Amino acid sequence: MSSKVCIAVHGGAGVLDQNEMDEELKKLYGEGLSLAVQKGHQILLNGGSAIDAVASAVTALEDNPLFNAGRGSVFTFEGKQEMDASLMDGSNFKAGSVAMVRNVRNPIQLARKVMDESPYVLLAGTGAEEFAKSKDLPFEPDSYFFNEKRYKQWQAVKDSGFHRLDDRAPKNLGTVGAVALDQKGNLAAGTSTGGMTNKRYGRIGDSPLIGAGTYADNQHCAVSCTGHGEFFIRVVAAYDVVAGMSYGNLTLKESTDLVVMKKLLEMGGEGGLIAIDRSGNIALPFNAEGMYRGWIDLDGVMHVAIYSNELTMNNEQ
Amino acid sequence: MSSKVCIAVHGGAGVLDQNEMDEELKKLYGEGLSLAVQKGHQILLNGGSAIDAVASAVTALEDNPLFNAGRGSVFTFEGKQEMDASLMDGSNFKAGSVAMVRNVRNPIQLARKVMDESPYVLLAGTGAEEFAKSKDLPFEPDSYFFNEKRYKQWQAVKDSGFHRLDDRAPKNLGTVGAVALDQKGNLAAGTSTGGMTNKRYGRIGDSPLIGAGTYADNQHCAVSCTGHGEFFIRVVAAYDVVAGMSYGNLTLKESTDLVVMKKLLEMGGEGGLIAIDRSGNIALPFNAEGMYRGWIDLDGVMHVAIYSNELTMNNEQ
Numbered sequence: 001m002s003s004k005v006c007i008a009v010h011g012g013a014g015v016l017d018q019n020e021m022d023e024e025l026k027k028l029y030g031e032g033l034s035l036a037v038q039k040g041h042q043i044l045l046n047g048g049s050a051i052d053a054v055a056s057a058v059t060a061l062e063d064n065p066l067f068n069a070g071r072g073s074v075f076t077f078e079g080k081q082e083m084d085a086s087l088m089d090g091s092n093f094k095a096g097s098v099a100m101v102r103n104v105r106n107p108i109q110l111a112r113k114v115m116d117e118s119p120y121v122l123l124a125g126t127g128a129e130e131f132a133k134s135k136d137l138p139f140e141p142d143s144y145f146f147n148e149k150r151y152k153q154w155q156a157v158k159d160s161g162f163h164r165l166d167d168r169a170p171k172n173l174g175t176v177g178a179v180a181l182d183q184k185g186n187l188a189a190g191t192s193t194g195g196m197t198n199k200r201y202g203r204i205g206d207s208p209l210i211g212a213g214t215y216a217d218n219q220h221c222a223v224s225c226t227g228h229g230e231f232f233i234r235v236v237a238a239y240d241v242v243a244g245m246s247y248g249n250l251t252l253k254e255s256t257d258l259v260v261m262k263k264l265l266e267m268g269g270e271g272g273l274i275a276i277d278r279s280g281n282i283a284l285p286f287n288a289e290g291m292y293r294g295w296i297d298l299d300g301v302m303h304v305a306i307y308s309n310e311l312t313m314n315n316e317q
Numbered sequence: 318m319s320s321k322v323c324i325a326v327h328g329g330a331g332v333l334d335q336n337e338m339d340e341e342l343k344k345l346y347g348e349g350l351s352l353a354v355q356k357g358h359q360i361l362l363n364g365g366s367a368i369d370a371v372a373s374a375v376t377a378l379e380d381n382p383l384f385n386a387g388r389g390s391v392f393t394f395e396g397k398q399e400m401d402a403s404l405m406d407g408s409n410f411k412a413g414s415v416a417m418v419r420n421v422r423n424p425i426q427l428a429r430k431v432m433d434e435s436p437y438v439l440l441a442g443t444g445a446e447e448f449a450k451s452k453d454l455p456f457e458p459d460s461y462f463f464n465e466k467r468y469k470q471w472q473a474v475k476d477s478g479f480h481r482l483d484d485r486a487p488k489n490l491g492t493v494g495a496v497a498l499d500q501k502g503n504l505a506a507g508t509s510t511g512g513m514t515n516k517r518y519g520r521i522g523d524s525p526l527i528g529a530g531t532y533a534d535n536q537h538c539a540v541s542c543t544g545h546g547e548f549f550i551r552v553v554a555a556y557d558v559v560a561g562m563s564y565g566n567l568t569l570k571e572s573t574d575l576v577v578m579k580k581l582l583e584m585g586g587e588g589g590l591i592a593i594d595r596s597g598n599i600a601l602p603f604n605a606e607g608m609y610r611g612w613i614d615l616d617g618v619m620h621v622a623i624y625s626n627e628l629t630m631n632n633e634q
Contacts, residue, residue, distance in 0.1 A: 088551075093551045093552070093584065094551070095550065095551055099441065099521070100441060100442065118518070119547065120518070120520045120547060121546075121547045121550045121551065122520070122521040122522075122526075122550065123518045123519045123520055123521070124416065124417060124441055124442065124519040124521055125417065125441065125442050125519045126519065127517065127518040127519025127520070128518060128519045130518055130519075131518040131519075200444065201435070201437070201440045201444040201445060201447055201448040202440045202441040202442045202443065202444025202445045202447075202448075203437045203439070203440055203444070204416070204439045204440070204441055205439075209439075209526060209528070210529070210550050210551065210553070211526070211528040211529060211550070211553035211556065212527070212528060215553070229438075230436065230437060230438045233412070233438045233439065233527050233528070234405075234410045234411070234412055234438065234527065235410070236527070236528035236532070236553060236556040239528065239553040239556060239557075239560075240556075240560070243556075243557070243560035243564055244564055246564075247560055247561055247563075247564035247565035247567075248564035248565070250564075267410065
């Protein structure tokens with residue numbers, strides 16, 4: 001039993017181009033990431049569980065309109081927010097997830113209820129909302145989720161004809177997530193998203209899918225992904241990191257690099273992931289221009305970064 | 318390039334107790350499995366692709382009211398049929414899946430359209446139905462899906478109070494699926510289901526989830542699962558068979574046994590899977606009382622079985 005803890009969060013691999021990013025905005029992103037990672041870390045320091053730390057950190061990111069999850073979710077083709085979230089407890093392989101939910105204030109808290117208080121793993125749509133109501137989870141009106149910037153993004157895309165199902169659809173790699181190691185050596189992971197701008201036809205990405213967007217196994221690692229979801233589903237990205245370690249005896253760095261820098265890259269799957277192993281090593285690889293990320297390592301030192309040229313990508317010790 | 322082909326299908330691990338099964342019913346199940354496996358096999362013999370053979374075999378099972386998929390789907394809590402399906406082409410890692418679709422005659426054909434004619438992998442609910450309409454796929458009225466036996470099953474469960482979200486919910490492991498190896502050495506897998514009787518809250522199982530219920534990779538194997546979906550999701554069952562072979566150098570039999578007879582069994586996850594590797598080995602392990610299954614091996618010999626005491630479980634050569 002280790003008394004050392006660590007945690008990492010991401011705010012998506014869909015970062016602004018460096019020339020569009022100004023210092024003030026950068027500061028806001030940094031503050032959002034810091035707040036989330038510190039909230040989770042405080043729980044870990046107090047002896048709380050990894051799953052509680054993950055849920056708390058993801059909730060903080062969902063509440064921040066800067067990130068594409070919860071309050072800051074993008075608009076669908078119909079001009080709505082449809083959110084997905086999942087989380088997994090590496091101590092017992094329990095998992096919960098929700099897809100296509102509307103007006104639920106914190107989808108990650110709903111995923112937690114699915115895990116803790118239902119025999120199911122994945123609930124979707126109005127059925128999942130009905131379950132949320134039965135558990136008295138807070139709902140918010142559309143106005144809570146309305147965001148001028150997201151609305152303009154959607155209008156721009158909608159007007160330019162990108163609402164069709166074709167490859168010209170714009171990339172939107174916005175997601176949030178967290179992974180944590182607690183004092184008892186338990187690992188957990190969670191992910192939440194508003195999905196792709198202007199998504200249509202009930203499209204679901206990797207974020208709510210256990211194995212694709214989220215996975216945790218105490219014996220190996222906890223993983224939360226962000227990126228072009230269809231590719232992450234096809235390579236079963238989050239679980240593949242675990243499989244590389246469990247069957248292939250790869251290190252966390254080797255296994256995450258294989259998935260992000262080789263398998264996904266060769267397929268054209270843009271994005272990244274955050275992962276923590278049972279020894280508290282942290283890996284945060286991405287093959288995009290950047291990935292909003294923050295972490296507090298085993299020594300309690302906090303790091304925040306956006307682009308690849310700001311800090312070394314991995315922080316393994 | 319091998320000119321040898323093989324194919325396997327399943328009709329679910331939720332078989333009738335042997336004392337409830339009479340000879341006439343057994344014959345009907347056997348005919349349904351034979352028809353499906355022969356349809357797929359004929360495509361393979363004619364030089365068709367594994368993905369076409371899988372789609373054809375699964376379509377035949379969806380059209381048969383005996384199996385819990387397509388026409389024979391069970392009733393949800395609201396007294397509707399909500400169907401899930403997925404398929405994957407091991408030659409290029411392309412995949413398509415649909416969840417919670419109603420009135421679509423063949424969900425596996427819709428999953429195929431998602432794979433072939435959209436940039437998405439997973440579409441759900443009314444959005445997926447809208448996509449189906451845009452592709453002119455056939456829809457059927459509720460009466461097409463109405464089945465006296467399923468209706469009585471649902472009524473019995475509903476009246477006995479099993480509609481609540483608790484562990485007393487009855488097991489329903491009905492699913493159909495197919496895996497195939499074609500003359501070019503390509504592997505493919507597909508799965509389709511009506512889900513759990515009396516399911517509620519938009520519950521989605523493993524069948525439409527790439528990695529959990531379905532996976533195919535030409536270098537290793539193609540897998541279609543059937544069983545208590547929540548457990549198959551948590552162990553990422555279909556992809557885990559591939560991972561055991563790719564990272565762990567396990568044989569098909571070793572890898573499928575590890576997943577079904579150890580990982581799932583220890584967790585309490587009842588069910589089974591069918592798998593074919595690149596050499597044409599077939600494995601059909603299950604930890605339930607039986608699994609409706611049929612296969613045609615590399616020598617062109619057809620086999621059909623339901624219970625474990627009828628035939629050896631695996632047919633590796």
